[in-house]
Structures are given as C-alpha cells and as structure tokens.
Amino acid sequence: MKARVIQTDQAPAAIGPYSQGIAIASWLFVSGQLGMNPETGELTGPDCASQARQALENMQQIVQAGGCSLKDVTSVDVFLTDMTNFTEFNAIYAEYFADHRPARAVVEVRALPKGAAVEIKCIAYRG
Numbered sequence: 001m002k003a004r005v006i007q008t009d010q011a012p013a014a015i016g017p018y019s020q021g022i023a024i025a026s027w028l029f030v031s032g033q034l035g036m037n038p039e040t041g042e043l044t045g046p047d048c049a050s051q052a053r054q055a056l057e058n059m060q061q062i063v064q065a066g067g068c069s070l071k072d073v074t075s076v077d078v079f080l081t082d083m084t085n086f087t088e089f090n091a092i093y094a095e096y097f098a099d100h101r102p103a104r105a106v107v108e109v110r111a112l113p114k115g116a117a118v119e120i121k122c123i124a125y126r127g
Contacts, residue, residue, distance in 0.1 A: 001025050008065035011058040012036040015113060021062045023126070028066040032079070032121040033058040034114060048085040048117040052092045055120045060096065068124040071100045078106040079119040089118065 006021030011033065014020055021030045035044050035051025036058065044054040060070055076097075080089060086106060102122070112119050 006030075006062055006066040008061055010038060010061035010065070012038045012041055015041075021066050023066050026126045028063065028068050028072075028124040028126055030059055030062045030066070030122045030124070032077075032119040033062070034112065034116040034119055036114070036116075043114060043116060046117075048080070048082070049088055049092060051116060052085075052089050052118045052120075055118055056092065056096045059120050059122055063122070063124055066124065066126070068126050070096055072124040072126060073097075073100070073102045073122050074125050075123045076102050076104045077121050078104065079109045079112060080106060081109060081112055081117050083108040085117065 001024055003022050003024040005019045006023055008020065011020055018031050021028055033055045035054035036042060037044055044050045063070060063073065080086065
C-alpha cells in the first residue's frame with residue numbers, strides 16, 4: 001500500500017511541513033484545518049463562528065479531493081481555544097453533519113496556529 005498525498009487549491013495550503021490529506025488503502029486522513037480563506041491564507045474573522053464555518057468548508061474540500069464526501073467521515077477531532085464557544089460550534093457543525101454523526105472529540109487548547117479560535121481534522125473511509 002502506497003500513501004497518496006491529497007492536495008487541492010480549494011482549501012488553504014499547509015502552513016508547515018505536512019500535507020492537507022493522505023489517502024492510504026480505503027482511508028483518508030485530513031490534517032487539521034483552520035478557518036483560513038484559501039485565496040488569502042488569512043483567518044476569515046476574529047470570531048469562532050466564522051472560523052468554524054470556514055474550517056469545515058476547508059475540511060470538506062479536502063475530503064472531496066480525496067474522493068469522499070462528509071457522509072464517509074468516521075471521526076472528527078475539534079480543538080477550541082475557548083469552550084464557551086462549544087454550543088455555537090455545535091450548531092454550525094450540525095449544518096455539515098445533519099443526519100450523519102461521526103465519532104467526535106472536542107477539546108479546549110491554550111492556543112492554535114495563527115491565533116485561530118478553532119481547528120478541525122477528520123478521518124474518512126473510502127469503502
């Protein structure tokens with residue numbers, strides 16, 4: 001089995017020495033996505049809501065570039081810098097995962113790259 005790098009210009013370029021995603025066998029691993037505009041590389045706004053929506057859009061674009069859809073996502077990890085944004089984040093997340101409920105963890109972290117409020121990564125199964 002050979003790993004294949006997943007890359008799309010529909011999501012921000014990696015800001016470090018990593019790939020947007022890696023596909024191996026039937027699995028797709030998507031690196032953590034910030035709420036960055038793919039065209040400018042800047043955060044979409046200072047608030048968690050705008051960043052969360054953009055981070056989910058970025059993640060979705062990489063999932064699709066890897067030959068999957070959000071319905072193929074099996075696990076999601078979410079990192080928030082302020083857990084008081086949990087309810088607001090859940091409402092936005094539910095727009096993307098309405099009737100499909102992957103396993104998920106949400107943890108509060110002290111800081112994220114670029115001063116972001118949220119980062120999201122996932123694993124999808126290309127069955």
